[in-house]
Amino acid sequence: MIIEALEVVFLFSTALMMAYLIRHYVFTLTVLRRTKKARANVAADAKYEPTVSILIPARDEEQVIGRLLQRMTELTYPRNKLQVITIDDASSDSTRQIAEEFSKRYSFIEVLHRDKKNGGKGKASAMNSGLERSTGEIVLCFDADYYPQTDIVEKLVKEFVDPAVGAVQGRPVVLNEAQNVVTRLVTLERIGGYRVDQEARDNLGLIPQFGGTVGGFRRSVMEKLGGFDVSMLTEDTDLTFQVYLAGFKVRYVGDAECYEEAVDNLKAYWRQRHRWARGHMQVCFKHTSRVLRSKKLNTKEKIDGLLLLHIYFVPVLTLISFFVGLSLILSESSQLVNALWLFVPVSFYSLVGNFAPFFEIGIGAYLDGRTRIQWLIPLLLFAYWYNILICTKALLDIFAAKMFGKSQSDWAKTRHLGNGNHYIVN
Amino acid sequence: MKFECSRLVLGLFLEAIALCLIASFRFINIEATATLLIFNLFFFSLTVHLNGTLNRKLGVLALGNIMGLFWNFVLYYFAIAGVTFFGEPFNVFYAVSYPFLNFMWIVSFWSLSLTVLPKPKSTPAEVKP
Numbered sequence: 078m079i080i081e082a083l084e085v086v087f088l089f090s091t092a093l094m095m096a097y098l099i100r101h102y103v104f105t106l107t108v109l110r111r112t113k114k115a116r117a118n119v120a121a122d123a124k125y126e127p128t129v130s131i132l133i134p135a136r137d138e139e140q141v142i143g144r145l146l147q148r149m150t151e152l153t154y155p156r157n158k159l160q161v162i163t164i165d166d167a168s169s170d171s172t173r174q175i176a177e178e179f180s181k182r183y184s185f186i187e188v189l190h191r192d193k194k195n196g197g198k199g200k201a202s203a204m205n206s207g208l209e210r211s212t213g214e215i216v217l218c219f220d221a222d223y224y225p226q227t228d229i230v231e232k233l234v235k236e237f238v239d240p241a242v243g244a245v246q247g248r249p250v251v252l253n254e255a256q257n258v259v260t261r262l263v264t265l266e267r268i269g270g271y272r273v274d275q276e277a278r279d280n281l282g283l284i285p286q287f288g289g290t291v292g293g294f295r296r297s298v299m300e301k302l303g304g305f306d307v308s309m310l311t312e313d314t315d316l317t318f319q320v321y322l323a324g325f326k327v328r329y330v331g332d333a334e335c336y337e338e339a340v341d342n343l344k345a346y347w348r349q350r351h352r353w354a355r356g357h358m359q360v361c362f363k364h365t366s367r368v369l370r371s372k373k374l375n376t377k378e379k380i381d382g383l384l385l386l387h388i389y390f391v392p393v394l395t396l397i398s399f400f401v402g403l404s405l406i407l408s409e410s411s412q413l414v415n416a417l418w419l420f421v422p423v424s425f426y427s428l429v430g431n432f433a434p435f436f437e438i439g440i441g442a443y444l445d446g447r448t449r450i451q452w453l454i455p456l457l458l459f460a461y462w463y464n465i466l467i468c469t470k471a472l473l474d475i476f477a478a479k480m481f482g483k484s485q486s487d488w489a490k491t492r493h494l495g496n497g498n499h500y501i502v503n
Numbered sequence: 504m505k506f507e508c509s510r511l512v513l514g515l516f517l518e519a520i521a522l523c524l525i526a527s528f529r530f531i532n533i534e535a536t537a538t539l540l541i542f543n544l545f546f547f548s549l550t551v552h553l554n555g556t557l558n559r560k561l562g563v564l565a566l567g568n569i570m571g572l573f574w575n576f577v578l579y580y581f582a583i584a585g586v587t588f589f590g591e592p593f594n595v596f597y598a599v600s601y602p603f604l605n606f607m608w609i610v611s612f613w614s615l616s617l618t619v620l621p622k623p624k625s626t627p628a629e630v631k632p
Contacts, residue, residue: 102545105549106548106549106552109549109552109553110552403599406595406598406599407595407599415598418598418599418602419534419537419538419602420602421602422602422603422605422606423606425603425606426606426610435610435613435614436545436549436613439613439614439617440549440553440617442617443553443617443620443622443623444623446622446623446624448618448622449618451614451615451617451618452614452615452618453614454610454611454613454614455607455610455611455614457610458610
């Protein structure tokens with residue numbers, strides 16, 4: 078009886094993992110086939126210049142904020158249509174002073190101060206304050222450690238010529254890749270996630286994800302949604318689903334590149350990914366039934382939406398299938414279990430944020446013209462095990478919070494030390 | 504003449520791949536053949552879209568098959584030696600670890616093989632590589 082129950086669990090978990098693998102195989106093929114063709118885009122030649130507000134939430138970002146604000150002054154978008162708002166979220170360092178210096182020199186740059194009483198409550202809360210101050214038809218957001226291309230606003234904004242588009246997402250590229258193994262592995266994650274995954278989802282008319290930075294949204298849509306949900310740790314994923322459930326789309330713009338400073342040690346990686354995993358799981362609990370019941374989403378969007386919502390549960394599922402499969406093999410299981418066991422290791426060479434397997438990452442790196450970083454793909458095995466621990470801990474934390482009524486929105490901010498400054502070519 | 508030579512090389516690569524598959528079935532086991540088949544299928548379906556001549560891609564694929572065959576030979580004889588020394592329980596250990604050990608060469612070879620194909624044109628970056 079126990080053996081049969083374990084077999085059902087094993088079959089279910091491996092079937093789900095296979096579904097993800099097939100999904101990503103299709104994504105990889107889609108990107109490979111579309112690469113040679115021009116991207117079909119309604120906004121390809123459109124001249125569309127709405128007023129734009131750029132929000133930059135910053136908390137203790139003195140090492141990087143000057144770099145980004147300097148870049149804001151170099152943007153090619155017409156200044157009379159541009160408003161840049163630095164949201165100083167109760168910083169205790171010189172972030173405020175640096176932002177004010179820029180504000181004095183450039184009239185389109187403004188600073189919004191949040192004191193210790195109102196600030197420090199997370200990015201969503203800071204973004205809502207910025208949103209109240211902003212006046213642009215389109216609102217873009219950049220994290221303080223980012224360094225965008227000078228024409229990024231034009232590239233992102235042109236998608237909004239289509240009234241069905243509620244939000245856009247550009248492509249983050251790691252700035253400090255060469256720093257160490259951790260930053261190189263994060264680079265692989267970004268390549269798999271954006272060069273292949275987001276691109277394919279956009280091409281296939283599925284659900285490209287708004288990532289909370291290097292992207293933006295239509296103000297009217299955001300007003301309809303009532304701003305960011307401050308109870309969510311990953312307000313970006315939450316917004317993605319809110320936008321779709323309201324009947325709008327998210328577009329991914331792969332050529333709108335923005336350089337970011339990746340976490341450079343395992344402790345910072347753990348903190349960041351733990352927040353992402355926990356936040357994503359929160360969003361999953363919030364939106365799963367809404368996605369299933371929605372009349373605004375078509376079948377293919379619903380399937381992709383559900384797979385996307387549950388993506389941070391997959392590492393936990395892999396762990397379960399590993400131990401259940403192991404116990405079944407030790408107890409002389411059926412031929413089917415033995416055959417399916419052959420596919421379990423594929424999952425261990427995958428990313429976590431989007432479950433991109435090794436072949437997808439390899440193709441992404443190849444399409445980017447990268448050679449040496451491909452050598453590190455086998456190391457994904459270690460990163461995956463690390464992420465299994467992170468996701469399992471995140472899930473246990475959510476259960477513990479539910480049981481003991483603890484707040485689920487404890488904000489763990491990633492520290493930026495300006496390590497990426499060295500890599501910028503001036 | 505050049506065209507014929509190219510076809511001859513192509514034929515040799517295909518023959519090498521076929522021989523590896525037959526040898527894995529004849530001298531190792533069905534799992535080794537299945538592993539090579541899976542590797543061939545996914546390698547070919549993905550790399551066919553990349554830059555580079557068919558000869559080069561098939562050459563890399565043939566090399567992968569030879570490496571896979573060799574790897575599986577080693578694993579197979581390792582299993583025989585293990586059973587001889589440790590008895591029947593070693594078979595269970597082998598069954599559990601076999602797919603994990605096999606994916607080591609598949610993933611490593613896949614990553615390295617992409618580096619020998621010509622790069623696509625990429626846009627110049629504003630940051631140092």
